[in-house]
Amino acid sequence: MSQTGKRKADLKVIILGDYAVGKTSLICRYIDGKFQKQDSTVGAAFFFKPWGPYNIAVWDTAGDERYSGLSHFYCRSAGAAILAFDLNSPKTFESLWARFGSILEAANEDCLKVVVGTKSDELDQSTRDVSAEEGRRLALELNPELDQAYVERCGAPYFETSALKNENVTEMFEYIFQRCLPLSAEQQRRFKGKVSTIDLLEESSEGGGRKKCC
Template sequence: MAAVGEKIDYVFKVVLIGDSAVGKSQILARFARDEFSLDSKATIGVEFQTRTLVIQHKSVKAQIWDTAGQERYRAVTSAYYRGAVGALLVYDITKRQSFDHIPRWLEELRSHADKNIVIMLVGNKSDLEDQRAVSTEDASEFAQKENLFFLETSALEARNVETAFQTVLTEIFNIINKKTVVSDPQGNGNAPTLSGKKIVIPGPAQEIPKNKMCCQTS
């Protein structure tokens, strides 16, 4: 964690989306505060937490927005996609319906946010393997088709939650920093570019850049 008053080099907004009760708030609590609550209540509207990490010797403040999954809040929360440079698209591996709704959430995300933001598909509750209703293969195939990162997590057991956020934040960081040293005057899409504050990401993002991670954990 960054010390009080320490200079922040970057602030990245990341949104959590997906059906209600898939564990979005628990994933956020685990990442932001290393907490897990068995009696977590449904999120009303939108909440957000921040956490500062060090990525490649730079201080990065992650501003994570947790959007309510209930249908009645979706018209309200759509405005909160704006400005997001990353997203975690969460489903529950024990609830097939939550995975079946992922294409709709992805469509909504891409219609309200920059279509090229860094997106990770997250299958939460991997600790409930005996209740699995969505195979890893199905989710991985969908992620590859849509050019998404993919991980299965367990907020309860703190499994892969850190990796999921670190991967998204590191990918955003790398794209922004490539922009400072690479130019693409022909505009042929071979180099990452920034148009205003929008991040344009070339090509598929299917592999987790583990060797590029260099971050502190809280």
């Protein structure tokens, strides 16, 4: 939690989704590189993370309906929104349509909406209620501005993740950043070192954690 002077974010990412689908776990997996049991979020929580030459602001929000008064505040000028649902609960998937569509009207016009299924480690493929195809379809419907070629090249903004097993979490965030803050070839070369340093750090802190466990 370094808090130095002025902080100007280049991209604002918000995460939305029903109560207890694992929004905070997802964010903490990416930011702190570890998984731990989370107490339910109160209101909205603010995280700050550098990515390459850029600064990313992440708003983690509470899923409880009583905080809907805050949504206008954190959605405004959001460049990307993660719409999280629990892969094991079709109700939370339906909520993405019912609850959060209207909330997102306050976000940037070109806001990238990423549909993210959580808790894939608990998912039994044979009995799953929400198919990957449905998730993909919702993701494409929410992002009419994504052209076919881009989707073919980079994939649809749909991910099935596990914060517990660290599956697809980094990939999902990288997808967002690559799309919203594209690095030029020159920048990529210059900051590649930096970007991978962050990755290495995450790897190493995680490795350390594992050692302690075993």
